[in-house]
Amino acid sequence: MKKRTVILALALMLVAAASLAAQTYYIPLISKGFQHQFWQAVKEGALKAAKDFNVNITFEGPESEAMVDKQIDMLAAALAKKPNALGFAALDSKAAIPYLQQAKAASIPVIAFDSGVDSDIPLTTCATDNVAAAAYAADKMAELIGGAGEVAVIVHDQTSRTGIDRRDGFVNRIKSKYPKITIVSVQYGAGDHLKSTDLAKAIIQAHPNLKGFFGANEGSAIGVLNGVKEMGKIGKIVVIGYDSGAQQIAAIRSGEMAGAITQNPVGIGYKTVEYAVKALKGEKFPKFIDTGFYWYDKTNIDDPKIKAVLYQ
Amino acid sequence: MADKSNGTPAIASIAKITAGTKGAAARQKILAFSSLVLLIIAFSLLSPNFFQPYNLIAIMLATAVNGVLAIGVTFVIITGGIDLSVGTMMTFTAVMAAQTVAVWNLPVILGVLMALFVGTICGLASGVMIAKFKLPPFIATLGMSMLTKGLSLIIAKSKPIYFTNAPSFAKISMGSLFPFMKDFQIPNAVIILFGLAILASFVLNSTIFGRYTFAIGSNEEAVRLSGINTDRWKIAVYAVNGLICGIAGILIASRLNSAQPALGQGYELDAIAAAVIGGTSLSGGEGTILGTIIGAFIMSTLTNGLRILSVPQEWQIVTTGIIIIFAVYVDMLRKRR
Numbered sequence: 001m002k003k004r005t006v007i008l009a010l011a012l013m014l015v016a017a018a019s020l021a022a023q024t025y026y027i028p029l030i031s032k033g034f035q036h037q038f039w040q041a042v043k044e045g046a047l048k049a050a051k052d053f054n055v056n057i058t059f060e061g062p063e064s065e066a067m068v069d070k071q072i073d074m075l076a077a078a079l080a081k082k083p084n085a086l087g088f089a090a091l092d093s094k095a096a097i098p099y100l101q102q103a104k105a106a107s108i109p110v111i112a113f114d115s116g117v118d119s120d121i122p123l124t125t126c127a128t129d130n131v132a133a134a135a136y137a138a139d140k141m142a143e144l145i146g147g148a149g150e151v152a153v154i155v156h157d158q159t160s161r162t163g164i165d166r167r168d169g170f171v172n173r174i175k176s177k178y179p180k181i182t183i184v185s186v187q188y189g190a191g192d193h194l195k196s197t198d199l200a201k202a203i204i205q206a207h208p209n210l211k212g213f214f215g216a217n218e219g220s221a222i223g224v225l226n227g228v229k230e231m232g233k234i235g236k237i238v239v240i241g242y243d244s245g246a247q248q249i250a251a252i253r254s255g256e257m258a259g260a261i262t263q264n265p266v267g268i269g270y271k272t273v274e275y276a277v278k279a280l281k282g283e284k285f286p287k288f289i290d291t292g293f294y295w296y297d298k299t300n301i302d303d304p305k306i307k308a309v310l311y312q
Numbered sequence: 313m314a315d316k317s318n319g320t321p322a323i324a325s326i327a328k329i330t331a332g333t334k335g336a337a338a339r340q341k342i343l344a345f346s347s348l349v350l351l352i353i354a355f356s357l358l359s360p361n362f363f364q365p366y367n368l369i370a371i372m373l374a375t376a377v378n379g380v381l382a383i384g385v386t387f388v389i390i391t392g393g394i395d396l397s398v399g400t401m402m403t404f405t406a407v408m409a410a411q412t413v414a415v416w417n418l419p420v421i422l423g424v425l426m427a428l429f430v431g432t433i434c435g436l437a438s439g440v441m442i443a444k445f446k447l448p449p450f451i452a453t454l455g456m457s458m459l460t461k462g463l464s465l466i467i468a469k470s471k472p473i474y475f476t477n478a479p480s481f482a483k484i485s486m487g488s489l490f491p492f493m494k495d496f497q498i499p500n501a502v503i504i505l506f507g508l509a510i511l512a513s514f515v516l517n518s519t520i521f522g523r524y525t526f527a528i529g530s531n532e533e534a535v536r537l538s539g540i541n542t543d544r545w546k547i548a549v550y551a552v553n554g555l556i557c558g559i560a561g562i563l564i565a566s567r568l569n570s571a572q573p574a575l576g577q578g579y580e581l582d583a584i585a586a587a588v589i590g591g592t593s594l595s596g597g598e599g600t601i602l603g604t605i606i607g608a609f610i611m612s613t614l615t616n617g618l619r620i621l622s623v624p625q626e627w628q629i630v631t632t633g634i635i636i637i638f639a640v641y642v643d644m645l646r647k648r649r
Binding site for chain 1: 359361362364366367370373374377471472474486564567568569570572574575576577578615616619620622624625
C-alpha cells in the first residue's frame with residue numbers, strides 16, 4: 001500500500017511537470033553533457049531563446065562524454081515525443097545516423113550545435129568559428145609582442161576538428177599578416193596539464209628568445225602558463241590562452257596570462273533554438289552559423305557580458 | 313546433471329541451505345512486477361507519446377545492454393560476491409571484437425567469438441583472484457575494472473573503432489528476426505536479452521551450477537564442509553559473468569556500429585541496481601533472473617517515461633535514486649517479517 005501512495009505522489013509530480021508544457025512548438029536539445037558549466041551556459045542561452053521565440057525546449061545530455069549509447073537513448077526518447085524540431089550535438093555522429101534518418105523521414109528539422117554532426121541531415125550547425133577565433137588570438141599576440149619575434153604554440157591534438165581549426169587559424173594568420181613573427185614550434189599535449197607543461201618547458205629551453213606562447217585549449221593554456229612560470233619567464237613571454245576555467249581566470253586577473261579567447265556557449269544555445277524556429281517557418285539560411293567568441297583580459301574580465309560566458 | 317562424485321548427502325544438505333528463500337523471492341518478484349505495470353500505466357495516462365510501438369521498442373533497446381549485464385552480475389551477487397568490472401569488461405570485449413573484425417579484417421563470427429572468449433578469460437581471472445588468492449571481490453573486480461578500461465584505451469588507441477568494413481555487424485543488435493511485423497519490429501538485441509534470460513533462468517534453477525551458486529551465497533562454509541570444491545564453482549560463476557559481459561559487448565558495439573573505448577564505467581552500478589531492485593540480495597543466497605529483468609525494465613521505463621514527460625534531467629536522477637532506495641527498503645521490510 002505504502003508503495004502505491006509514493007507512486008501516486010510521483011505521478012502527481014509528473015502531471016504538474018507535464019501540464020507546464022503548453023501547446024507551442026516543442027524543440028528538444030540533445031547535448032554532449034549537462035553538468036559541466038559550459039553546457040549549463042548553452043542551456044541558459046537555449047532557454048532565453050525559448051522565451052524570446054515562445055517555444056518549449058528541453059535540454060538533456062549524458063553524464064559523461066563517453067556515454068554514446070545513453071545519448072542515443074535520449075535521442076530516441078526525444079523523437080518519440082514527436083517534436084517540431086531537434087537540436088543535436090553528436091558524441092558520435094555515426095552511431096546517431098539511423099535516428100537522424102528517422103527525424104528526416106518524419107520531416108523534423110535537425111539543427112546541429114557545438115561540434116556538430118558529421119552528416120548532411122542537419123540544416124545547419126551553430127558553433128564557434130574556431131579558425132576566426134584563433135586568428136584573432138594571433139592578431140592579439142602580434143599586438144602584444146610588438147609585431148616581431150619568435151612565438152610557439154601548444155595545441156591539444158592534431159586530429160580533432162577544434163585542434164586543427166585553432167592551430168591553422170593562428171598559424172596561417174601569423175604567416176600571412178606578420179612576416180616579422182616566426183612560429184618556432186607547434187606541439188601537441190593532448191590537453192593534459194602536465195604533458196603540456198613539460199612540452200612548454202622544453203620549447204622555452206630550446207628557444208631562449210621566445211616572446212609569445214599560445215595554448216589552444218584550457219589544458220594547453222595552463223600547461224604553457226606553468227612552463228613559463230617554472231622557467232622564470234613571467235613578464236618576458238606573452239601567454240595567450242583559450243576557453244576558461246578557474247586557473248586561467250586567476251592567471252588573467254593577476255596578469256600572468258595576457259588574455260584568452262572564450263567561446264560563447266550562451267550564443268550557441270540561443271542560435272540553435274533561433275535557427276530551429278527559422279527552419280519551422282521555412283526560412284533559408286547558410287550551412288554554418290558562427291556563434292561568436294570573445295577576447296577577454298584583465299580589463300574586461302568583470303564585464304557582465306564576459307562573465308556570463310566564462311566558467312570556473 | 314548431478315555431480316556424482318559428491319554424492320547425494322551433499323545435494324540434500326545444500327537443498328536444506330537454500331530452502332525457504334524461494335517464497336520470499338517470489339513475493340519480491342510480484343512486487344517488482346506490479347511496480348513496473350503501475351509505472352507503465354501511469355506514464356501511458358500522462359502522455360499519449362509513451363505507449364506507442366516506437367517508444368516501447370526504444371525502451372526495450374535501452375534495456376538490452378543493462379539487462380544482459382544485470383543477468384551476469386546476478387549470478388555473482390547470489391554467491392555473495394560483487395563484480396564492479398562488468399561495465400569496462402563489456403567495453404574491452406567490444407574493443408576486441410572491433411579489433412578482430414575492423415582492424416584484422418576477419419569474419420564477423422570470429423569477432424563475436426573473440427568477445428565471448430576475452431570476456432570469459434577476464435571473468436576467470438577475477439574468479440581466480442577471489443577464490444584462490446582470497447582477494448575481496450570488491451577489490452579484485454575494481455582492479456579488473458581499471459585493467460580492462462586501460463587495455464581498451466590502449467588497444468583502440470583511445471579512439472572509437474568503426475565497423476565500416478562489416479555492415480552485417482550492426483545487424484546483430486539492430487536487425488530483426490521478425491521483419492514481417494511492420495510497425496513493431498523487435499530488434500535482435502531485445503530478442504537476445506530475452507533468450508539469454510530464459511537460458512540463465514534455467515541454469516540457475518535447474519542445474520547443479522545454479523544450485524551451488526545459491527548454496528555458496530547462503531553458507532559457503534557448510535558447502536565446503538560437505539566436500540564440494542567451492543573455489544572451482546566460484547571461479548566458474550565469475551567466468552560465466554565474464555562470458556555474459558562478452559554478449560553485452562557485442563550488443564553495444566553492434567548497436568553503436570563501433571567500439572567506444574572510453575565507455576563503460578558506471579554501467580556496473582546500473583547492472584547491480586537492476587539486480588537489487590529485482591530482489592537479488594546483496595548478502596547473497598537469493599535472487600532470480602526474472603526479478604533482475606524486471607528490475608532492468610523498471611530502470612529504463614522510468615528513465616524513458618520521465619524523459620517523455622520532459623521532467624528536467626536533474627529531477628530524473630533524483631527520482632531514479634528514490635525508486636532504488638525505496639525498492640531495497642521494501643525488500644528489507646519483507647525479509648524482516
